[in-house]
Amino acid sequence: MKDRFKTKKKFGQHLLIASGIIQKIVDFMDINGSDIVIEIGVGTGQLTEEILKRKPKKLYGIEIDPQTYPIIKEKFGNIPYFSLIEKDFFDVNLRELSEGKKIKIVGNLPYNVASLILVNMPFYIDIIELTVFMLQKEVAEKLIAKPKTKQYTFLSVFIQTYFDVEYLMSVPARFFKPPPKVTSAVVRMKPKKQIPDFDKKGYKNFVSSLFSSRRKMLRTKIGIEILRKAGIKPELRAEELEVEDFIKLYSEYLLSKHDSKG
Numbered sequence: 001m002k003d004r005f006k007t008k009k010k011f012g013q014h015l016l017i018a019s020g021i022i023q024k025i026v027d028f029m030d031i032n033g034s035d036i037v038i039e040i041g042v043g044t045g046q047l048t049e050e051i052l053k054r055k056p057k058k059l060y061g062i063e064i065d066p067q068t069y070p071i072i073k074e075k076f077g078n079i080p081y082f083s084l085i086e087k088d089f090f091d092v093n094l095r096e097l098s099e100g101k102k103i104k105i106v107g108n109l110p111y112n113v114a115s116l117i118l119v120n121m122p123f124y125i126d127i128i129e130l131t132v133f134m135l136q137k138e139v140a141e142k143l144i145a146k147p148k149t150k151q152y153t154f155l156s157v158f159i160q161t162y163f164d165v166e167y168l169m170s171v172p173a174r175f176f177k178p179p180p181k182v183t184s185a186v187v188r189m190k191p192k193k194q195i196p197d198f199d200k201k202g203y204k205n206f207v208s209s210l211f212s213s214r215r216k217m218l219r220t221k222i223g224i225e226i227l228r229k230a231g232i233k234p235e236l237r238a239e240e241l242e243v244e245d246f247i248k249l250y251s252e253y254l255l256s257k258h259d260s261k262g
């Protein structure tokens with residue numbers, strides 16, 4: 001059945017062909033009968049099949065490519081706890097699928113939009129129990145990066161503000177069809193016990209602006225008084241700050257805006 005499907009580059013299609021890796025990914029999700037699971041990018045359904053074997057309460061599979069739909073329907077059309085969502089991930093509101101419960105999200109993500117998908121996750125933090133994603137190794141390394149390293153970027157700070165991230169394993173290109181040019185990695189993210197309750201969109205833009213021209217000192221980007229109140233040296237650069245420093249800094253920034261409104 002897979003043979004009649006031709007993978008497309010524009011959708012980042014690299015299908016997982018190693019059953020051992022597929023099983024491990026699903027093991028990392030620790031699925032039980034009350035779980036609502038969302039899979040991003042079903043493709044021809046190798047990961048889907050293994051998730052369904054573990055019998056969650058419900059699996060929603062989101063897939064953008066209409067050419068996969070007949071294949072998915074033929075394979076899983078008669079499974080009552082599976083629904084295919086024939087949409088672009090970015091047009092789906094995960095909240096509408098969660099039935100007021102926490103969800104588990106999984107995906108061998110399309111690498112061309114993996115970072116964008118990740119950036120969406122903090123906006124769903126209140127309904128997420130955990131996520132398990134296959135990513136480019138380079139992106140996975142950003143997710144666990146520490147300050148003062150090349151891998152420490154906007155994505156590291158924004159994700160680590162909301163999630164504890166575990167790098168679970170590296171996956172060589174030969175386990176995919178067609179093989180991608182890069183090595184991949186599996187990461188698991190779980191919401192942190194304590195997360196800031198300020199507006200996520202504003203915080204995202206704030207962190208992103210501090211990382212633009214990352215070699216510039218913070219005092220060229222943000223008022224010296226705000227830096228002082230947050231206890232941060234003005235001559236530091238964004239890449240030298242801990243995640244907690246960004247949280248402090250944004251809180252002070254919000255207070256200063258509030259004060260100036262008077």
Ligand SMILES: C[S@@+](CC[C@H](N)C(=O)[O-])C[C@H]1O[C@@H](n2cnc3c(N)ncnc32)[C@H](O)[C@@H]1O
Pocket residue numbers: 011012013014015016017040041042043044045046047048062063064065068087088089090108109110111113
């Ligand atoms: C790396 S493949 C993984 C396929 C399959 N799950 C597997 O592991 O073999 C990524 C899948 O995501 C789908 N995809 C790409 N962009 C998408 C989007 N914006 N929304 C939903 N699915 C998308 C692709 O068509 C493809 O099936």
